């Protein structure tokens with residue numbers, strides 16, 4: 001089983017029968033001879049992630065499960081609520097959320113510039129055949145390129161793809177590009193929470209824990225957008241374009257799977273390692289688990305609650321000046337799949 005890969009191998013594309021072009025614009029990834037979409041930079045990256053995962057499990061390690069808790073929180077607004085808005089020509093909430101997803105994806109480009117500390121120097125045993133040892137050998141770089149491209153706009157990555165999705169579904173320049181709200185930061189996350197580790201190791205692990213949670217929550221968004229774009233009663237004047245938007249969302253969804261897989265594996269490996277610290281050897285799970293519990297709870301509960309209040313506030317503003325605004329707002333709230341959380 002091959003466990004050690006070069007940076008070039010982790011970043012390797014294709015082989016593609018044809019590249020991914022949309023309306024004359026090059027997007028990342030490509031297609032095989034059957035027309036099946038192949039995500040960018042996954043030719044060796046996927047087999048590598050699977051090999052490292054098998055190795056961890058063979059050594060008695062276990063994979064963390066973050067999905068169950070997080071995916072209990074429904075998407076807000078629900079597809080039925082957004083459908084109601086769209087059927088009454090209230091398009092700003094969908095426009096804004098698609099724009100902001102694109103802007104957040106663009107920010108993901110920063111992963112191409114992140115350098116992980118030398119974990120081998122802190123850990124007992126040889127870690128060369130692990131995801132951890134490949135962070136600086138293409139894993140972080142390929143992730144950042146998937147999200148935000150290389151900055152040249154030559155090949156469209158997720159940021160460009162979400163903007164394209166938005167414009168296909170709603171039309172170009174329908175509304176202005178919204179300002180991004182300040183990022184929600186977990187209280188206490190700027191303090192030392194893993195004192196056994198060097199600050200740069202703690203910082204990198206917490207950064208990637210947060211990215212993992214954002215990736216897992218994004219899965220809710222894929223299901224939400226696919227349900228909307230494939231609804232035959234919506235985007236009625238532009239059904240063909242809405243179907244194309246759904247196709248691009250499916251491609252993005254496929255690209256995200258290796259991100260979740262390597263980050264889940266990374267945190268799992270960290271739990272399995274024996275760390276050498278000034279106070280002696282410590283099992284990784286003693287360092288990781290208390291913080292992972294806090295990070296996942298923050299993203300599972302507080303973040304959706306903050307975002308939900310902001311989303312509902314925007315809907316209220318959109319409806320405030322309409323004659324039918326009050327009744328529409330009541331109908332919108334009645335369709336809330338998680339009504340007990342609604343705050344007036």
Ligand SMILES: [Fe+2]
Nearest residue numbers: 105146147158
């Ligand atoms: Fe992405």
Ligand SMILES: [Fe+2]
Nearest residue numbers: 147215256259
């Ligand atoms: Fe991602």
